[in-house]
Structure formats: structure tokens, C-alpha cells
Amino acid sequence: MATDTHTCTNTADNYSCHASPVALIDHVAIKHNIARLRQLLTYGQSNHTPRIWAVAKADAYGHTLELAYPGLCSADGLAVLTLDDVRHCRALGWTGPILAMSPQISRAELKDPVLYPLHLIIDHAEQLAHLAALNPRFAPHVWLRFRASLNHAGFNQTDYRKAYAFLQTALREGRLAGLGHLQHYASAEIAEQLRKERQAFQALIGGMPGSVCSENSAALLSDHAAAAATDWVRSGIAVYGISPLHGMSGHDLGLRPAMVLQAPVYGIQVLGAGEFLGYNSRFQATRQTRVGLVRCGYAHGYPRGLAEGCEVMVYGRKATIIGRVSMDTLTIDLSDLPDVSCNAMVTLWGTHELPIETVARQADTIPAQLCTALTARVPRLAMP
Numbered sequence: 380m381a382t383d384t385h386t387c388t389n390t391a392d393n394y395s396c397h398a399s400p401v402a403l404i405d406h407v408a409i410k411h412n413i414a415r416l417r418q419l420l421t422y423g424q425s426n427h428t429p430r431i432w433a434v435a436k437a438d439a440y441g442h443t444l445e446l447a448y449p450g451l452c453s454a455d456g457l458a459v460l461t462l463d464d465v466r467h468c469r470a471l472g473w474t475g476p477i478l479a480m481s482p483q484i485s486r487a488e489l490k491d492p493v494l495y496p497l498h499l500i501i502d503h504a505e506q507l508a509h510l511a512a513l514n515p516r517f518a519p520h521v522w523l524r525f526r527a528s529l530n531h532a533g534f535n536q537t538d539y540r541k542a543y544a545f546l547q548t549a550l551r552e553g554r555l556a557g558l559g560h561l562q563h564y565a566s567a568e569i570a571e572q573l574r575k576e577r578q579a580f581q582a583l584i585g586g587m588p589g590s591v592c593s594e595n596s597a598a599l600l601s602d603h604a605a606a607a608a609t610d611w612v613r614s615g616i617a618v619y620g621i622s623p624l625h626g627m628s629g630h631d632l633g634l635r636p637a638m639v640l641q642a643p644v645y646g647i648q649v650l651g652a653g654e655f656l657g658y659n660s661r662f663q664a665t666r667q668t669r670v671g672l673v674r675c676g677y678a679h680g681y682p683r684g685l686a687e688g689c690e691v692m693v694y695g696r697k698a699t700i701i702g703r704v705s706m707d708t709l710t711i712d713l714s715d716l717p718d719v720s721c722n723a724m725v726t727l728w729g730t731h732e733l734p735i736e737t738v739a740r741q742a743d744t745i746p747a748q749l750c751t752a753l754t755a756r757v758p759r760l761a762m763p
């Protein structure tokens with residue numbers, strides 16, 4: 380029976396034999412991106428350069444702490460969410476500063492020497508009592524968080540001043556290793572909003588001594604002169620090579636993507652003119668159409684709601700996704716790529732030609748959502 384329709388057997392002995400998508404993680408790119416941020420922050424004649432927290436929450440934005448770590452460790456410190464995350468970083472061998480951005484603290488909890496040098500974000504009043512009771516042998520550096528216009532966590536202006544006075548006493552008594560000012564922007568990617576938010580923070584902290592940690596990736600990339608005047612920056616998305624700025628790719632900013640998502644072609648179907656493809660018959664062939672079945676779908680974290688015309692790369696050329704993305708399969712038009720057959724690896728995002736920023740735009744979301752939404756069914760592997 381001569382037919383173009385078949386499914387494949389896995390023969391290749393490299394990672395293309397994966398019957399699932401795979402995300403390849405490039406720690407060298409992470410190292411490059413941190414060096415690039417450092418370069419941007421080294422501004423003018425001043426020999427003051429802020430230190431860099433590499434933000435590694437959500438398992439290093441889906442890249443996994445383990446695989447990202449050899450790159451992340453070129454930062455000055457690692458920023459994570461919880462004290463358990465801090466222990467995870469210590470288990471990987473990190474002995475430098477770690478910032479716990481949303482820690483559940485208690486006096487007993489903070490007596491674990493493995494946590495130090497430890498920095499904590501203090502964003503609500505209940506945390507203060509625990510800090511006041513600390514033994515000076517276990518003194519964290521604390522960052523007081525202004526709630527700013529994001530209004531997720533943090534103190535309003537009045538409570539901020541009170542908490543600051545309280546913590547200054549603890550600092551003088553040797554119960555803290557340091558005390559600084561921190562906020563997180565709501566709209567750092569919009570220049571006008573960024574200026575306003577920055578001004579509000581400056582107005583609040585003027586006259587209260589302490590180091591400053593206010594800049595995320597978007598803020599420091601859109602105004603690195605202002606970021607260079609602070610003491611620590613917190614960068615997540617840019618560390619992974621992804622642009623937080625509208626209309627710009629990581630490449631435009633001198634960054635390199637640290638994740639390439641690939642998936643194998645597991646079958647070929649040929650549609651006659653007029654035939655439909657996929658759920659809801661969203662695609663109808665207008666001519667004979669050679670369809671590649673790619674093993675990746677929304678159950679792997681690939682977005683279902685893509686706009687028409689979203690592309691993938693295969694053998695260095697572009698192919699278009701046609702039909703609905705389903706649970707385990709997406710379908711691509713291979714009519715003009717007759718040499719692409721079973722087991723070919725398709726790149727879904729993470730190269731200069733196909734940045735994750737483009738896929739995110741076509742899925743009406745942001746890149747950080749795509750890379751953190753990859754499910755456990757997508758193995759993360761070190762880039763060979």
C-alpha cells in the first residue's frame with residue numbers, strides 16, 4: 380500500500396529520539412546575559428556598579444535551578460521566593476547571598492546557619508516581631524518593601540516609615556546585617572509609568588539612609604543610567620535572555636535565549652483539497668497539503684490559543700502551524716518542505732529566528748508565562 384501517511388519508529392540515537400518535546404537549557408547564555416547586564420550597569424565614569432540578584436523563582440523561570448545554576452552563579456546573589464528555595468540553592472553549592480522574596484519567617488526558622496548570608500524582603504507587619512527577637516548570631520540583611528502601585532505586598536507610606544524606624548533600632552542592636560529600601564514596579568516597561576513610580580519611591584525614601592534595590596529587568600533595560608545609581612538590581616527575565624520590552628527581542632538587547640523548545644515530528648498526513656484538520660475543523664486545505672504531526676500540545680504547556688500564522692522552524696526553515704493546538708499534538712504545514720519527515724526535530728521557540736517573544740505575542744501572553752508553564756512532561760536537558 381503506497382501512502383504518504385505513516386507514523387515513525389524512533390531510530391535516531393541523539394535527543395531527537397525523544398518521543399516528547401524537550402527544552403534545552405543553555406547555562407552559557409545565562410552567563411552571557413548576566414555579563415551583558417553588568418556591562419549596561421557600568422555607567423559613565425562612576426566606579427559604583429550595582430550588584431545583580433539573578434531572580435530564580437518558579438524554578439528559574441522554568442529553566443530549572445539545577446540546569447541554570449552554572450550560569451546563575453556568575454551573579455552576585457540568587458533571588459528566590461521561600462526559605463525552602465534558599466536551602467535548594469545551598470544544596471546546589473551556592474555560598475553567596477540569597478534573597479528570599481516572600482519568606483515565611485520565624486525565630487526558629489532563621490536559626491538555620493545554612494541560610495546565611497541571607498537577605499529577606501520584609502513586606503508585612505507580622506514579620507517584624509520575629510526579627511526583633513533574633514539572636515545577633517543569625518542576622519539577616521533585610522529589605523523593606525514599599526507596596527507602590529503594584530499593591531501586591533509591602534507597606535504603605537505611613538507604615539513604611541514606622542517599620543523603617545523599628546528596623547533601624549534592630550540594626551543598631553546588631554540583630555540585622557543591613558537594612559535597605561525595596562520596591563517592585565507595576566509598569567516598568569512603559570517609560571512614563573516607570574518615571575512616575577521611580578519618583579514616588581525616591582520621594583518616600585529620601586532622608587532614610589539605606590541601600591536601594593528597586594530595578595527589575597524592564598526598568599534596568601529601559602533606563603540603565605537610573606538603574607546604575609541603585610545598589611542591587613533584581614533581574615529575572617533578562618537573565619534568561621528574554622526581552623521584557625515591547626517590540627524588542629532579547630537579541631535586540633544583546634541577550635541570548637537560554638531555552639530552546641523542540642519537539643519531534645511523529646507522523647505525516649496528506650490532506651486533499653477541501654479536507655479539514657484538527658478539532659473544530661479550524662483549518663481547511665485549499666490544495667493538497669502535507670501535514671507534519673508534532674508531539675507537543677497544551678498538556679506540555681504550549682499555548683492553545685495561538686493566532687493564525689504562528690511559525691516553527693525545521694531544518695533551518697520556517698513552517699506554519701495550521702489547525703488547533705491539541706493536548707499532545709500540534710500540526711504544521713510541510714507542503715513546501717518535502718524533505719522533512721518523521722523524527723525531524725522542530726524548534727518551537729528559543730532561537731534568533733524564532734524568539735519566544737514572537738510566540739508569546741501570537742498567543743496573547745508574555746514569554747515568562749510560556750517558559751514557566753511547561754509541564755513536567757517536558758524534560759529539561761542541558762544544551763549539548
Ligand SMILES: *Cc1c(COP(=O)(O)O)cnc(C)c1O
Nearest residue numbers: 434563595596597613614615616
Ligand atoms: C519576579 C520578580 C523580579 C524579577 O522581575 P523580572 O521582570 O523578571 O526581571 C524582581 N523582583 C520581584 C519582587 C519579583 O517578584
